[in-house]
Amino acid sequence: xxxxxxFMGTPDFAVPVLDAFLKAGDEIxxxxxxxxxPAGRGQKLTPSPVQAFAEQHGLPVRxxxxxxxxxxxxxxxxxxxxxxxVVAYGLxxxxxxxxAPKHGCFNLHASLLPRWRGAAPIQRAIMAGxxxxxxxxxxxxxxxxxxxxxxxxxxxxxxxxxxxELHDELVRVGAPLxxxxxxxxxxxxxxxxxxxxxGVTYAAKLLKDEGRIDWTKSAIEIDRAxxxxxxxxxxxxxxNGERIKxxxxxxxxxxxxxxxALDDTGKIACGDGALNLLKLQRPGxxxxxxxxxxxxxxxxKGTRVG
Numbered sequence: 001x002x003x004x005x006x007f008m009g010t011p012d013f014a015v016p017v018l019d020a021f022l023k024a025g026d027e028i029x030x031x032x033x034x035x036x037x038p039a040g041r042g043q044k045l046t047p048s049p050v051q052a053f054a055e056q057h058g059l060p061v062r063x064x065x066x067x068x069x070x071x072x073x074x075x076x077x078x079x080x081x082x083x084x085x086v087v088a089y090g091l092x093x094x095x096x097x098x099x100a101p102k103h104g105c106f107n108l109h110a111s112l113l114p115r116w117r118g119a120a121p122i123q124r125a126i127m128a129g130x131x132x133x134x135x136x137x138x139x140x141x142x143x144x145x146x147x148x149x150x151x152x153x154x155x156x157x158x159x160x161x162x163x164x165e166l167h168d169e170l171v172r173v174g175a176p177l178x179x180x181x182x183x184x185x186x187x188x189x190x191x192x193x194x195x196x197x198x199g200v201t202y203a204a205k206l207l208k209d210e211g212r213i214d215w216t217k218s219a220i221e222i223d224r225a226x227x228x229x230x231x232x233x234x235x236x237x238x239x240n241g242e243r244i245k246x247x248x249x250x251x252x253x254x255x256x257x258x259x260x261a262l263d264d265t266g267k268i269a270c271g272d273g274a275l276n277l278l279k280l281q282r283p284g285x286x287x288x289x290x291x292x293x294x295x296x297x298x299x300x301k302g303t304r305v306g
Contacts, residue, residue: 001183006076006084006101007059008032010048013171014087017108018053020175021085024183028059029079034090035063067097076100083182086140095142103186105140108178110170112152113138114195116203117145122166124203125157126228129220132156133166135174137181139192144202148192150181160250162227206233213237215259215305219251219273238306239297247287248279261303266290268305 003026007018010033022028031054039046047055054061064072077100084105086093098105111121112134118124125133134154141147153173157166184190211233213222226235226249235246237259254262254274262269266277281287282297299305 001187002026003082003182003186004029004080006030006032006079006081007050007054007087008084008089008091008093008105009050009087010034010090011088012049013110013167014050014089015053016171016175017085017087017178018050020179022057024179028054029081031059031061032089033061033063035065064091067091068094073097073100082186085178085182087178093140098140098142103182106150106178106182106185107138107140107145107147108174109136109138109145110167110174111203112136112154113145113149114197114200116201118203119205121203122170123163123206123228123232124201126161126163126166127221127224129224130157133170135170135177137174137178139185146195148194150185150190150192151177153177160227163230163232208233211235213246215268216271219270219275222270222275223249223251239299239303242297243283244305245281245287246277246279247281249275249277252276259305261299261301261305264294264298264300266294266299 005021005026005028007021007028009018031050033048033051036045036047038044051061051063066072067076073094073096076097081101083101083103086105086107093105109121111125113136116124132154134152136152137150138145139147139150155169155173181190211229213235226246229235230247236243237246238244252267252274254267254269256262256269258269258271260269261267262274268275268277277290279287279289280293
C-alpha cells in the first residue's frame with residue numbers, strides 16, 4: 001500500500017522517520033517544518049534538519065508560523081493526504097488540521113504514554129531515574145499527547161546512558177515502528193487503544209535555570225541532570241565567578257560540605273555522596289578531561305564551587 005502523506009517535523013529526531021516513509025515507497029505531498037532560525041557565530045538563517053533533508057530529496061517544504069488561520073487550514077486540506085505524520089514539529093495542530101487527512105494525524109512520541117506527555121520526555125525520563133522508556137505511535141487528538149496508541153516499544157535506560165545515546169536508540173526503534181503503525185491502521189489491521197487514566201506525568205519544557213548545578217542535591221540526581229541536559233541547555237557551576245560547563249561526571253562515595261572539593265582530583269561533595277568531575281569547559285575554551293582542566297584551574301581540597 002502506498003500512502004499520500006504530509007510530514008510535519010523539525011529536529012534531528014524526526015529525520016529518520018521521514019526517511020523511513022520515503023523508503024517504504026510512500027508519497028510525501030508536503031513537508032511542514034519550523035522556519036529557518038539564526039545559528040552559529042554569524043547568526044546565519046539555517047533550515048531545520050527536517051527541511052534540509054526534505055530539500056535534498058526534492059520534497060516541497062512549508063513553514064507557516066501558525067496553523068490557526070483559515071488560509072493555512074485550507075492549504076493543508078487541499079493536499080488531500082491519507083495521513084499526516086507528526087514528529088516533534090513544534091506547532092499545535094487545531095482540530096481542522098487533525099480532521100483533514102483521510103485517516104487523521106499520527107504522532108511518534110518518545111515515551112511510554114501516558115508517562116511523560118509533553119515537550120521533553122527523553123530528558124525527563126533520565127532525570128527521574130526511570131529504568132525504561134520507549135516510543136509510542138499515537139493517533140492525535142486535541143489534547144496534549146492524549147490520543148490512543150497504535151503501537152509501542154520499550155527501550156531500557158542503562159545506568160550511564162546519556163540523552164544522546166537514548167535519543168539515538170529511540171529513533172532507531174521509532175522510525176520503523178511508525179511506518180508499521182500507520183500502514184497497519186490504514187489497512188484496518190491495527191486498532192488504536194485508549195491510554196490509561198493512571199500513571200500520567202508531564203515532561204515540562206526545559207528551563208535554562210535547570211542547568212545550574214545545585215550541590216545540595218544528591219550526587220545521583222546531579223549525575224542524571226548532567227547526562228540528561230548535555231547537549232542542550234547544559235549543566236554548569238561557578239568557580240570564583242567563572243562559569244564552568246560540566247559535560248560529564250560520575251557519582252562516587254564521599255561526604256563533606258555540599259559544593260566543596262574533597263581532594264585535588266575534582267571530587268566534589270554533594271548533599272548525599274560525591275561527584276567525580278570528568279569533562280569540563282571553561283568560557284571560550286574547548287572541552288577537556290578533568291586532568292587537563294586541573295592543570296589550568298586547580299581545585300585544591302576545600303575549594304568551594306557554586
